[in-house]
Amino acid sequence: MRLLYSNMLPLKLGDGQTAFIDYFMDAVREADEIDIAVGYVSKAALKELQGLVDTAVIKRICLTMGMYYHEGMPEGTYNVAAALNEDWTGRRIGEVRLVRAFKYHGKAYVFYKDGKPFSAVVGSHNLGAIKLEASNLRQYELSVVTEEPEELQEISAHVRDIMLPKCSANIADLRDVPLIREVNRALVDQEFVSKVTPEEVDAYKKRMTEVSFELPLKVPEDENDESMRGSNINVCYASGRKRVWWEIEMVVSKSIRDLPGYPLHQQPFMAVTDDGWKFQAWTCGQNNKNLYSKDDLKIMGRWIKGRLVAAGLVEPVNRVESDQDGKGVITHKMLNKYGRDTITLTKTDIVTKAEDGTELEVWMLSFLPESRHQQEAADEIS
Incomplete structure (x- = not known):
């Protein structure tokens, strides 16, 4: 297990330290399957993720969002997520899901190669961390990454549980997601x-x-x-x-x-x-x-x-x-x-x-x- 950091003053990366965003990008390029379960996302991060999946060799991906079904979802984020789900399901490579059984505030990322997890990240980084913008540019986060087989299996099993119908549903199947209208x-x-x-x-x-x-x-x-x-x-x-x-x-x-x-x-x-x-x-x-x-x-x-x-x-x-x-x-x-x-x-x-x-x-x-x-x-x- 090792730490993944944000990179901002006055806590710039030190020698031997790795930024979450750098590790994430490298892991996506190495993986052929990805499972993500987070509390929140952003429009910019969803578009960034789509671009990464399109350029990498990803055979399967599932993004599960944990807080919006109960708190309400910004309409712009909802529509970008719905379009992403439409694209992934149409290509039969994945889906976007919403947790509805409870508020899920975890942040977990599991990367697979040839059917086996090789890396997992848990911590405080929501998906917005992969595309920094004004709203989170000065928000410091900290996560840990593990490559230990037993820990990988445990984290993978947890995320797969969140993906099950008992906890979540495909975003296209939910007609009662409360939308938060955004300012024009x-x-x-x-x-x-x-x-x-x-x-x-x-x-x-x-x-x-x-x-x-x-x-x-x-x-x-x-x-x-x-x-x-x-x-x-x-x-x-x-x-x-x-x-x-x-x-x-x-x-x-x-x-x-x-x-x-x-x-x-x-x-x-x-x-x-x-x-x-x-x-x-x-x-x-x-x-x-x-x-x-x-x-x-x-x-x-x-x-x-x-x-x-x-x-x-x-x-x-x-x-x-x-x-x-x-x-x-x-x-x-x-x-x-x-x-x-x-x-x-x-x-x-x-x-x-x-x-x-x-x-x-x-x-x-x-x-x-x-x-x-x-x-x-x-x-x-x-």
Whole structure:
């Protein structure tokens, strides 16, 4: 048995000492099977692990996470973990599991070669330690590694027990994992946008009227569907003038625009979102077909696409013209994973004033998955 350290000032590695992250990387490269049981992970660590598994010769891997079923799981981390599980199960090399029998706070890593464990690590290092970022950069951890046969068998048996149905389940089989919605940081410090507190959002919701419109997001079915690839919220992929990834077009069908109470052409209103942002919007374009953020077309895009980024379903694309594989294209498959494929626009009975004194109606914009469910429940009750 020997120690594995974090490596940070003032406790830099000394002579003969090994960092956990270095040992982990070497063990992955040597192994052909891996079992991991930890309390917590991170999005960055999951992506790092996927890259390591893809480049190494791994025949089987199981990652079991111990705390989230009871404490709640950040939505971005959940979606990245679910995608990782989909990839591994599809390739028949492994799975991602969640402990549900109890809160599991252990941290154990077992590495195998030719069916036998050759190394095991236990200690305080969660999986996030394999990809340091701001949240854990100054978090010191300590673990031990053993290569003793009896200890290896004991640790391996323990981790295999955690993997059994009596303790855990595949993440895809659990429909009741509580998700913690993450902040849409794409709108932070953006001009013409204000933050709204949860209490203020609730106050606006209580003043909503029955004038409401469900606006479908028009997107291709999946990454192989060429239809609508360069239109609507994927307009940045259209040929012609270059647009940044955040710029979108919300094109509303005539059947919705013609309904009573739909916002008047080019008459600005204040939009308050269900996740706590506020900006001016309006309807415009030929036949009033577009719903835009008024002062900057990217604001609406940062709200919609920013929610998908926060959910861990897509990454912003810096140069759209270089995205030949269309990794930044929003698809119906992606929206299904998010849990929402429409935007709800609902009028309130509140009138506010712009900075220049112009009176503005206040409308609610909803895109959180639970917003749709709450509306459906209310409709059923009524």
